[in-house]
Amino acid sequence: MSTAVEFIHVSKRFEDAASDAVEDVSFSIEEGELVTILGTSGCGKTTLLRMVNSLIRPSAGSIKVFDKDISSTYPVELRRQIGYVIQQIGLFPHMTVRHNIATVPKILGWSKDKIDARVDELLEMVNLAPDEFRDRYPSQLSGGQQQRIGLARALAADPKLMLLDEPFGAIDAINRTVLQDELINIHQKSRKTFLFVTHDILEALKLGTRVMVMDKGSIRQFDTPSEILKNPADDYVKQLMDSFRQGFAFALERGMGPGEQR
Numbered sequence: 001m002s003t004a005v006e007f008i009h010v011s012k013r014f015e016d017a018a019s020d021a022v023e024d025v026s027f028s029i030e031e032g033e034l035v036t037i038l039g040t041s042g043c044g045k046t047t048l049l050r051m052v053n054s055l056i057r058p059s060a061g062s063i064k065v066f067d068k069d070i071s072s073t074y075p076v077e078l079r080r081q082i083g084y085v086i087q088q089i090g091l092f093p094h095m096t097v098r099h100n101i102a103t104v105p106k107i108l109g110w111s112k113d114k115i116d117a118r119v120d121e122l123l124e125m126v127n128l129a130p131d132e133f134r135d136r137y138p139s140q141l142s143g144g145q146q147q148r149i150g151l152a153r154a155l156a157a158d159p160k161l162m163l164l165d166e167p168f169g170a171i172d173a174i175n176r177t178v179l180q181d182e183l184i185n186i187h188q189k190s191r192k193t194f195l196f197v198t199h200d201i202l203e204a205l206k207l208g209t210r211v212m213v214m215d216k217g218s219i220r221q222f223d224t225p226s227e228i229l230k231n232p233a234d235d236y237v238k239q240l241m242d243s244f245r246q247g248f249a250f251a252l253e254r255g256m257g258p259g260e261q262r
């Protein structure tokens with residue numbers, strides 16, 4: 001298996017900042033992994049993710065995507081291999097679902113038949129009936145449906161690497177669970193590489209084949225969910241996992257009775 005993303009001593013300091021947003025980070029991600037990047041607000045998750053598709057340039061170190069140093073790749077060419085999904089979705093409001101999904105295939109010069117077939121295939125993949133949704137405008141969709149279209153659009157040209165930045169952050173718990181399950185399905189079927197930023201511990205542990213725990217610009221632990229739960233690398237990770245367990249136990253306990261009578 002080959003390497004999809006590699007960071008070698010990468011740091012990023014924004015102009016006028018007192019410290020690095022990402023500090024001397026090194027890791028590699030193999031093709032086909034679904035890596036979740038977990039950490040509290042401001043720890044550098046988004047900065048790290050946006051360095052992969054060169055929306056942010058590192059201040060030091062080097063980054064390889066599919067074994068090629070991205071500093072010697074044109075950003076447009078780099079981004080052609082990478083799907084990008086963000087919380088604010090960014091669908092084009094004046095375009096139908098079909099045209100939103102077809103944006104990149106059109107730029108790539110696909111034929112109309114190929115695009116039509118791909119749009120329907122993707123709508124089915126994200127569980128939206130093509131006949132019902134193909135010609136709708138974003139304003140005629142719920143937030144969860146819009147997020148599904150955002151995912152379909154990012155998958156349209158079949159990129160080998162997908163970057164997702166809190167894509168389900170604004171979605172209610174039930175739809176969020178459904179979307180998480182769909183993402184697991186898409187990952188299992190496609191075997192693409194996914195990097196998924198979240199501050200939700202359950203989401204990170206549920207989705208990730210490996211979880212990267214970040215704090216203050218550094219990686220505290222990068223391992224499988226079970227290893228992180230069983231063998232936290234340091235006090236920070238341990239506290240994070242303990243808070244998750246306590247929250248879970250408390251919710252279960254309340255659901256069982258006494259709390260409900262309060």
Ligand SMILES: Nc1ncnc2c1ncn2[C@@H]1O[C@H](COP(=O)(O)OP(=O)(O)OP(=O)(O)O)[C@@H](O)[C@H]1O
Binds near residue numbers: 015044
């Ligand atoms: N364009 C910028 N200019 C200056 N500082 C920035 C810029 N973008 C991010 N930062 C700072 O870098 C640090 C890391 O930000 P980043 O957005 O990567 O965090 P995050 O972990 O994704 O947070 P959140 O979960 O709240 O989105 C923060 O202190 C932030 O204020």
